[in-house]
Structures are given as structure tokens and as C-alpha cells.
Amino acid sequence: MERFLVEGGRRLSGRVRVRGAKNSALKLMAASLLAQGEHRIGDVPNIADITTMRAVLERLGCTVESRADGEHIGVPAEPGLEAPYELVRQMRASIVVLGPLLARRGRARVAMPGGCNIGSRKIDLHLKGLERMGATIGFDHGYLDATGSLRGTDIALDWPSHGATENLMMAATLAKGATTIENAARDPEIVDLAEYLTKMGAKISGAGTQTIVIDGVDGLHAASHDTVPDRLEAGTYLIAAATAGGDVLIERARADHLDIVLSKLADAGAEVDETLDGIRLKMSERPKPVDFVTLPYPGFPTDLQPQMMVLCALASGTSIATENVFENRFMFVDELVRMGADIRTEGHHAVIRGVHELQAAPVRAPDIRAGAALVIAALAAQGTTEVTGLANIDRGYEALEDGLGALGAQIVREAAAPARAS
Numbered sequence: 001m002e003r004f005l006v007e008g009g010r011r012l013s014g015r016v017r018v019r020g021a022k023n024s025a026l027k028l029m030a031a032s033l034l035a036q037g038e039h040r041i042g043d044v045p046n047i048a049d050i051t052t053m054r055a056v057l058e059r060l061g062c063t064v065e066s067r068a069d070g071e072h073i074g075v076p077a078e079p080g081l082e083a084p085y086e087l088v089r090q091m092r093a094s095i096v097v098l099g100p101l102l103a104r105r106g107r108a109r110v111a112m113p114g115g116c117n118i119g120s121r122k123i124d125l126h127l128k129g130l131e132r133m134g135a136t137i138g139f140d141h142g143y144l145d146a147t148g149s150l151r152g153t154d155i156a157l158d159w160p161s162h163g164a165t166e167n168l169m170m171a172a173t174l175a176k177g178a179t180t181i182e183n184a185a186r187d188p189e190i191v192d193l194a195e196y197l198t199k200m201g202a203k204i205s206g207a208g209t210q211t212i213v214i215d216g217v218d219g220l221h222a223a224s225h226d227t228v229p230d231r232l233e234a235g236t237y238l239i240a241a242a243t244a245g246g247d248v249l250i251e252r253a254r255a256d257h258l259d260i261v262l263s264k265l266a267d268a269g270a271e272v273d274e275t276l277d278g279i280r281l282k283m284s285e286r287p288k289p290v291d292f293v294t295l296p297y298p299g300f301p302t303d304l305q306p307q308m309m310v311l312c313a314l315a316s317g318t319s320i321a322t323e324n325v326f327e328n329r330f331m332f333v334d335e336l337v338r339m340g341a342d343i344r345t346e347g348h349h350a351v352i353r354g355v356h357e358l359q360a361a362p363v364r365a366p367d368i369r370a371g372a373a374l375v376i377a378a379l380a381a382q383g384t385t386e387v388t389g390l391a392n393i394d395r396g397y398e399a400l401e402d403g404l405g406a407l408g409a410q411i412v413r414e415a416a417a418p419a420r421a422s
């Protein structure tokens with residue numbers, strides 16, 4: 001079993017460059033299906049989910065070549081219609097090929113994505129929106145089978161779903177007439193996708209606000225775009241430094257994408273400065289307790305909740321964390337408690353009583369962000385911590401050990417121990 005061995009008790013210092021956002025790059029790659037031709041998408045992180053999305057595009061008849069300046073995607077006149085289960089199972093975000101394929105071909109078959117550790121991950125808002133645009137969506141042996149020529153309409157999302165906003169925005173670019181998405185997600189990755197679609201010739205206004213208007217056009221053309229920096233990778237490094245202590249510069253981190261996170265880190269006692277290069281954070285004392293509530297952007301990001309819980313676990317007092325986005329995102333707390341944290345969860349709330357130190361203990365990453373959080377806990381723990389479940393971490397971070405290593409962390413990735421001769 002591959003594992004990290006993390007040496008605890010070291011303060012962090014140095015600088016690290018943030019890569020392009022996983023939660024944008026995946027959708028940018030899916031959006032390329034909307035236009036025949038040679039697309040280039042730059043600053044795509046080299047992570048497992050991107051590998052899966054490359055495979056999905058190739059299965060749909062595209063060519064995908066990774067070069068120094070990004071992913072070069074050749075989209076054919078008629079992409080295929082089916083995203084198979086064995087790929088969708090690996091990466092549920094594959095569901096975002098549904099909108100582009102339906103818009104481009106009038107037909108799409110996409111395997112139903114599974115849930116995951118943090119929640120059921122429903123897609124009803126995606127499907128209801130597409131049906132309002134005129135799609136007929138059937139279920140056939142675990143596959144969504146969608147057909148129909150799309151027309152513009154008004155859609156109000158019950159919840160500002162990140163993925164539903166993206167799927168519907170992409171579908172609407174080629175629909176007949178105008179589509180309005182009310183209660184749209186406002187994340188920076190939505191703005192990034194709208195910028196790429198606009199370069200492809202789409203007519204979109206309001207991306208980044210709760211109302212997005214898309215005027216359908218007859219056709220789009222290939223384009224070139226660089227992925228927005230990953231605010232979640234940046235936030236992970238910042239919280240790591242606030243937890244372990246130190247003085248770090250996170251290059252290309254966009255403070256305007258992390259307002260509430262930076263405000264909470266300052267409340268915890270960190271000195272946070274926006275510089276021309278990115279964000280600098282200094283932390284010289286034990287964190288102060290901080291209450292935080294996860295909400296859709298621009299609220300505190302659910303994808304930094306596990307990391308922030310670790311900071312609070314070592315604070316000089318009691319913090320209350322509230323998780324409003326996913327129904328099961330406190331799963332990793334049990335692992336943290338095994339390292340000596342004093343946390344009680346009650347439904348959507350967690351009461352975190354700060355302790356003076358955490359102890360190294362073998363822990364396992366249950367999902368991407370909880371995995372990063374456990375590595376952060378290991379950085380602050382006494383002793384050397386073994387972290388397994390690296391496949392989950394590698395889905396969302398390109399060599400997390402190198403990123404944190406650049407800041408002075410001592411993390412060794414050990415290959416799976418050879419199976420003992422039986």
C-alpha cells in the first residue's frame with residue numbers, strides 16, 4: 001500500500017506555485033466538445049481526475065495530447081455519444097460531458113455517477129434543467145440516455161449547484177434562443193468556464209453572479225485558454241502554514257478568490273498579506289479558535305472544511321464548524337480523533353476543542369480534501385505519521401508531497417511494500 005511518511009513538528013517556510021484549478025480544468029476539457037477543431041487548455045494539473053477526463057474525451061473520439069503549454073484537444077466533427085461506466089465510476093465529474101454532447105449531437109449516454117464518501121452527489125438539478133431545455137432523459141441499465149434539440153428557457157436552481165450551473169451553461173450555448181439560470185453558482189471556476197466558452201464564440205453574461213444569461217448561437221469554434229489558479233490548492237497550503245507555523249508565499253494564489261478564508265486565518269492569528277506574486281502568510285503562535293460555516297461561493301468553501309478543522313483542532317479554545325454543502329463531510333473526523341483531536345460531531349455541526357498537540361498515528365485518506373487535511377495534521381503532530389489512501393489525494397493534488405516539500409515539509413512517498421512471500 002503506497003503511503004506518505006510525514007515528519008511532524010517542523011515549521012513551514014519558502015514559496016510554492018499554485019497550479020491550474022482541478023475544478024475548472026475538468027470542465028474546460030469537457031467544454032471543448034462543443035466545437036470541432038484544435039483546442040489548447042493551459043495550466044491543467046497533472047492529477048488522476050485529469051487522466052480520467054482525457055480517457056473520456058478519447059473514448060468520445062477526440063485526440064488529447066499533453067504538451068508543455070497544456071492539453072491539446074482535437075475534437076472531431078461528430079464526437080461519440082457515450083461516456084462509459086468504467087470511466088464515469090472513477091470520476092463523477094464526467095457528468096459534465098452530458099450538456100456539451102446533448103447540445104452538439106442531440107444525444108448523449110452517460111453512466112450514472114456514483115456517490116462518494118462525502119455525500120450522495122445527486123444530479124437532479126442537472127437533469128431537471130436539461131429537461132426544461134427540451135431534453136428527454138431516460139434511464140437504461142445505469143446509463144442516462146438523453147435526446148432532444150435544446151431551446152433556451154428560464155431555469156431556477158433549487159441550490160446553486162457548481163456542476164449543474166456548468167452543465168446547463170454549456171448546453172445553453174448552442175440552444176435555440178436565450179437561457180437564464182437563476183440561483184447559479186458563483187465560483188471562480190464558473191467565471192473561468194464562461195471566459196473559455198466566450199473565446200469559443202458563446203454569448204454569456206452574468207457569470208460569477210447568481211443570474212447567468214446565455215444567448216444560444218448556431219456554432220462555436222475551437223479556442224485556447226489557461227486555467228484559473230486553484231484556490232483550493234492555495235487554501236490548503238495556507239492552512240497548512242497556519243497550522244504548522246511558519247512564513248510562506250503561495251505564488252499565483254488569488255486573494256480575491258479566498259476572501260473569507262483569509263479573513264478566518266487572520267482571526268486565527270495568522271498575518272496574511274496579498275503581494276504581487278500571490279499571498280504571504282506568517283504564523284508564529286498557537287492558532288486561536290475560529291467558528292466557520294461552509295456555504296456556496298463566496299461563502300467558506302466546503303473543500304477547505306477538513307483542512308480548517310485541523311487548524312481548529314490545535315487552537316487555544318473551542319471552535320464550531322458547520323457543514324452546509326454536503327451531508328457527510330465529517331467522515332474523516334474519526335481519523336483525526338485517532339491522532340488525539342477532541343472533536344464531537346452532531347449532524348451538520350462539529351464542536352472542536354483545541355488540544356496542545358496531536359500524535360502521529362497511522363491514518364487513511366477517505367477523500368481528496370480529507371486526505372490533505374490528514375497530511376496537515378501530520379505536519380503538526382509529534383512523531384512520524386503514516387498516511388495511506390494516497391489514490392484519493394492524488395485525484396486532486398499533483399504531488400502534494402512536493403508542494404508541501406517546497407515549503408520545508410518532510411514527506412516521503414513510499415511505494416507499496418512488496419507483498420510478503422506467502
Ligand code: EPZ
Pocket residue numbers: 022023024026093119120121122123124125126127159160161162163164302303325326327368369396
Ligand atoms: C463541485 O462538485 C466540486 N467538484 C466539489 O469539489 C465541490 O465540493 C462542490 O462543487 C461544491 O463547491 C468539481 O468541481 C469536480 P454541487 P459538484 O453540484 O458540482 C447537491 C473536490 O474535492 N446537489 O455544487 O458535484 C449535492 O448533493 C470536490 O474538489 C443536488 O442536490 O457540487 C451537494 O450536496 C468535492 N442536486 C450540493 O448540491 C444536483 O443536481 C453541492 O453540489 C447537484 C447538486
